[in-house]
Amino acid sequence: MPDPVTLLNSFLGFATYYRYPLIAVGTIIEGPILMIASGFLYRTGFFAIVPLFIAILIGDLIGDVIWYVAGRYFAHPILSKKGKFFGITPERFEKINELFTKYHEKILIFSKLTLGLGFAIGILAAAGMAKVPFKKYMIINIIGEFFLVAAMLSIGYFFGQIYLNISDNLKIGFLITVAVVVILAFYFFSRYISRKSKEL
Numbered sequence: 001m002p003d004p005v006t007l008l009n010s011f012l013g014f015a016t017y018y019r020y021p022l023i024a025v026g027t028i029i030e031g032p033i034l035m036i037a038s039g040f041l042y043r044t045g046f047f048a049i050v051p052l053f054i055a056i057l058i059g060d061l062i063g064d065v066i067w068y069v070a071g072r073y074f075a076h077p078i079l080s081k082k083g084k085f086f087g088i089t090p091e092r093f094e095k096i097n098e099l100f101t102k103y104h105e106k107i108l109i110f111s112k113l114t115l116g117l118g119f120a121i122g123i124l125a126a127a128g129m130a131k132v133p134f135k136k137y138m139i140i141n142i143i144g145e146f147f148l149v150a151a152m153l154s155i156g157y158f159f160g161q162i163y164l165n166i167s168d169n170l171k172i173g174f175l176i177t178v179a180v181v182v183i184l185a186f187y188f189f190s191r192y193i194s195r196k197s198k199e200l
Contacts, residue, residue, distance in 0.1 A: 019047065020055040027059025028066070032152055036182060039156020044164065049153075056149050057142075064124055064141045071128025100130030105140060108132075112144025 015022060026034045035056055041047050100107060104127060111123040127137055159178050166174055 020051050024055040024059035027056050028063040031060050035152030036156040039153035040160040043157045043160025067124035068128035071125030075129040104132045108140045
């Protein structure tokens, strides 16, 4: 049986060698938190900025394509039959389509720059469901993506700068604190937006 230390070293070597493809895949699954973490690691010297930026951009845009396709080809039949289970009545379903038909540019740009206010996946799927032209959908998302990635990396860079300037004895505690704060901030923000949406 392989030695645990050997396995760990092999894993770390693999993760280091394929760090940019792994970042792209990870961004598809969980974009914002990974972007902040990547900005932190860039400041500590683990990443180079250009390939990092491109990897995050590609990963997030792949996610956008997946949710657009899901919305366009699967949301309508599912919501037509099971919409009430998700709290979506036929009237609300039609209203969503009308809103996207009229204002899809503004909705998509605002969603990308604000992480969808907790509903990014739903908004992206709704764009596909409303049959927003795919070319226009991608152009809008690419433009918004540049600003989003830059902002998230900047936040991580800021934390990385603090990390490099504090005492070695405090670094582990600082990392744990930052991780907890970021995760809780996203969690409570999503809860708040979800609660507000139910009041509408």
